[in-house]
Amino acid sequence: MKVITVTLNPALDREFIIEEFTVNAYHRIKGQNHMMMNPGGKGINVSMALAKLGVSSIAIGIIGGYTGRVLLTELNKVSPLISTSFVHIEEETRENIVIVDPVNHTMTSINSPGPRVDRKAVELLLKRYEIYLSRAEAVVLSGSLPQGLTGEIYGKMAKKAKEKGRMVFFDMIDEYLTEALEICVPDVVKPDVRGSLTILGERLESLEDYVEAAANLVKRGCKLAVVSYEIKNDVVATQDGVWLISTEEKVDPENILGAGDAYVAAMVYKRLTEKNVSMLEVARFGYAAALAKTRKLAKEMPEYEEISEALKSCRLERLR
Amino acid sequence: MMVRDVTAVTQDETVENVVRIMATQFLSGIPVVTEDMRVIGFVSESDVIRAAIPGYFSLLQSTTFIPDMSQFLKMAAKLKDKPIREIMTHPPLVVNENASLAHVADLMIKHNVKILPVVDEHGRLLGVITRTNIVRAAMEGYL
Numbered sequence: 001m002k003v004i005t006v007t008l009n010p011a012l013d014r015e016f017i018i019e020e021f022t023v024n025a026y027h028r029i030k031g032q033n034h035m036m037m038n039p040g041g042k043g044i045n046v047s048m049a050l051a052k053l054g055v056s057s058i059a060i061g062i063i064g065g066y067t068g069r070v071l072l073t074e075l076n077k078v079s080p081l082i083s084t085s086f087v088h089i090e091e092e093t094r095e096n097i098v099i100v101d102p103v104n105h106t107m108t109s110i111n112s113p114g115p116r117v118d119r120k121a122v123e124l125l126l127k128r129y130e131i132y133l134s135r136a137e138a139v140v141l142s143g144s145l146p147q148g149l150t151g152e153i154y155g156k157m158a159k160k161a162k163e164k165g166r167m168v169f170f171d172m173i174d175e176y177l178t179e180a181l182e183i184c185v186p187d188v189v190k191p192d193v194r195g196s197l198t199i200l201g202e203r204l205e206s207l208e209d210y211v212e213a214a215a216n217l218v219k220r221g222c223k224l225a226v227v228s229y230e231i232k233n234d235v236v237a238t239q240d241g242v243w244l245i246s247t248e249e250k251v252d253p254e255n256i257l258g259a260g261d262a263y264v265a266a267m268v269y270k271r272l273t274e275k276n277v278s279m280l281e282v283a284r285f286g287y288a289a290a291l292a293k294t295r296k297l298a299k300e301m302p303e304y305e306e307i308s309e310a311l312k313s314c315r316l317e318r319l320r
Numbered sequence: 321m322m323v324r325d326v327t328a329v330t331q332d333e334t335v336e337n338v339v340r341i342m343a344t345q346f347l348s349g350i351p352v353v354t355e356d357m358r359v360i361g362f363v364s365e366s367d368v369i370r371a372a373i374p375g376y377f378s379l380l381q382s383t384t385f386i387p388d389m390s391q392f393l394k395m396a397a398k399l400k401d402k403p404i405r406e407i408m409t410h411p412p413l414v415v416n417e418n419a420s421l422a423h424v425a426d427l428m429i430k431h432n433v434k435i436l437p438v439v440d441e442h443g444r445l446l447g448v449i450t451r452t453n454i455v456r457a458a459m460e461g462y463l
Contacts (some may be wrong), residue, residue: 069404076323083325083326083446084326085328089344090344122339135356
């Protein structure tokens with residue numbers, strides 16, 4: 001297991017494809033191939049994307065109740081490259097519902113908050129995490145937190161990983177990121193700005209705000225910062241400068257589910273397989289993976305060949 | 321055929337915590353590992369029960385001979401804070417990832433165990449295999 005992915009608030013993802021979906025109406029789903037049930041949560045998605053790229057990982061976190069068991073059973077079927085070790089609690093793991101409308105090109109998401117996690121479960125998880133660190137090369141800390149936890153836990157886990165010389169990747173909302181950075185700075189950070197366009201408390205409006213935010217994260221010690229800008233563009237900062245990665249390709253909003261996780265997984269893959277690769281190339285490969293993912297409707301992660309193909313559509317522009 | 325779940329504990333974990341993990345995850349046993357994930361022991365339900373009852377009870381074959389439960393309760397209370405190394409099976413019975421299913425089945429029958437840790441060439445935990453996994457493999461013609 002080369003990578004540890006941490007999913008503290010996993011979800012059983014239920015995806016429904018409904019043409020011409022509207023609220024306050026009765027909809028009948030066409031058939032089994034229009035409804036999917038997958039293990040979800042950012043870390044788990046990264047594990048699934050890594051498996052597609054031939055990288056073994058161990059998915060750890062906290063799951064609960066009947067839904068948690070269904071999630072684990074499904075996850076154990078995905079790939080022999082994914083090992084698992086989840087702390088089980090009594091409260092139910094959440095379910096996330098996504099309704100994709102391929103006619104009107106809309107995606108409606110309903111995410112639930114997740115269970116309350118007690119101190120004992122967290123202690124058990126941290127003990128296991130330390131054991132698994134001995135065998136991993138990289139750690140991915142990403143996604144939302146269940147009730148009762150703050151971004152401090154991400155900072156603590158990152159610190160333990162860095163003390164053992166492991167690479168650390170962050171993909172989380174600003175609230176957690178701000179708290180985690182007070183404790184430890186990761187190697188790669190991809191702030192999740194989907195819900196709130198804010199990084200380290202600063203509101204993002206103009207392109208210059210995004211450039212400044214990414215550059216600030218590098219100033220704080222990150223080797224690479226990737227900030228999503230207007231869905232299909234990314235502002236990328238390394239110690240050598242700031243770039244905009246974009247594409248002329250049309251990206252349908254209903255296809256972006258899981259694209260961010262494919263992005264992170266591809267960056268991990270690139271860093272693990274090419275030790276001397278530049279951070280800009282790492283970001284470019286991640287961007288291509290996300291683009292390749294958006295060519296698929298369902299939450300199906302891209303293969304290496306699909307990412308290589310998508311790389312041809314990536315445009316790079318130096319901003320600073 | 322194995323389950324790639326590497327849930328394990330270290331030998332300093334308390335019996336109470338181990339029982340809690342076994343209960344919440346419906347496990348009949350759990351591997352005990354070192355800091356680099358080498359399997360150094362195994363704790364089964366039987367190990368815990370054996371440690372919580374006086375030795376001669378196993379000879380009686382029936383609980384009707386037990387005068388009252390107080391002795392069991394006292395011993396269980398004393399047991400909960402002890403480190404798992406005091407009651408684990410050591411050295412553990414393990415199988416290599418490349419072992420044939422027939423060999424694994426043979427070991428399970430000989431030693432009367434329900435679950436076995438699966439390890440790599442360095443003895444590091446990769447997952448577990450259960451009796452159900454073996455039966456299923458047999459039904460699917462893999463044995």
